[in-house]
Amino acid sequence: MSEEQDLESQISDLSSDAGTTDTDSITDADTESEDELFAAGFVNAYQDEPIAMPGENELRAQEVDEDGILAATLDARLEGRIPLNDWCECNQCRTDFLLNAREYRCCWEVGPAIGKLQFDGSIEHTRCVTQHQDYIDLTKRVVLEQVGPLLRDKQGRAYRRRGQQDINEFRRAVAYRWLVRWMCGYLGWDHARPLPACVYNRVRTDFSPTGQARGYSSSQDRE
Structure with a gap:
């Protein structure tokens, strides 16, 4: 393998790793943010559900x-x-x-x-x-x-x-x-x-x- 091909391969591997890491990081951050909002009372469970009417x-x-x-x-x-x-x-x-x-x-x-x-x-x-x-x-x-x-x-x-x-x-x-x-x-x-x-x-x-x-x-x- 030539030096040019070897360099391209390393760049490709780095890009792939970076993409995976960024995706996981964003998902964890979003989940943590929602948990914090829920704990703080800004997000209510079933807030989008219709209100049950008494029978x-x-x-x-x-x-x-x-x-x-x-x-x-x-x-x-x-x-x-x-x-x-x-x-x-x-x-x-x-x-x-x-x-x-x-x-x-x-x-x-x-x-x-x-x-x-x-x-x-x-x-x-x-x-x-x-x-x-x-x-x-x-x-x-x-x-x-x-x-x-x-x-x-x-x-x-x-x-x-x-x-x-x-x-x-x-x-x-x-x-x-x-x-x-x-x-x-x-x-x-x-x-x-x-x-x-x-x-x-x-x-x-x-x-x-x-x-x-x-x-x-x-x-x-x-x-």
């Missing part, structure tokens, strides 16, 4: 109802993840007759109910709204049967026992509406609200259903 179930779980209770909390009570003793303050709530999550609340969580105990001072010796004298008087059989026709359904008709309707079913239906009016005043058909668990337990015990009782339903679902 329907997640949105419902975050809803707060008329008594300030989260839907997720009521669901947890229904499923037994929150035991009865953790949310019942009146010692009269039972879950045996409760039919949906909206019914899982104590009278101490329902402002209008506890207000009845506070208004006349009965809270000093009465733990539960079902022990209030007005409640006892309002839920007597003869009272419910006389009050029923004074109430009106969605069509404005007198609320009467119809057809083969079980008498206790009629009494329960009247009791629910009568007690809501006693606690909250007149709400109208478009503003239904659930009663406390202790009330459902007492009403469904006193006027036990012959079949499956119907649980709380919204104003849109009521007859």
Whole structure:
């Protein structure tokens, strides 16, 4: 090999080595720079990913109802993840007759109910709204049967026992509406609200259903 060819070969080898070294150096520098930026908070993981929107179930779980209770909390009570003793303050709530999550609340969580105990001072010796004298008087059989026709359904008709309707079913239906009016005043058909668990337990015990009782339903679902 001539001296000229040998010199060209050396230059070629140097160029090849230099190119490899430069490429590796640039890659390492870029990687180090990105790591430093990430550590410094200038680069966020998944920053270019679309924001995940909460699903329907997640949105419902975050809803707060008329008594300030989260839907997720009521669901947890229904499923037994929150035991009865953790949310019942009146010692009269039972879950045996409760039919949906909206019914899982104590009278101490329902402002209008506890207000009845506070208004006349009965809270000093009465733990539960079902022990209030007005409640006892309002839920007597003869009272419910006389009050029923004074109430009106969605069509404005007198609320009467119809057809083969079980008498206790009629009494329960009247009791629910009568007690809501006693606690909250007149709400109208478009503003239904659930009663406390202790009330459902007492009403469904006193006027036990012959079949499956119907649980709380919204104003849109009521007859």
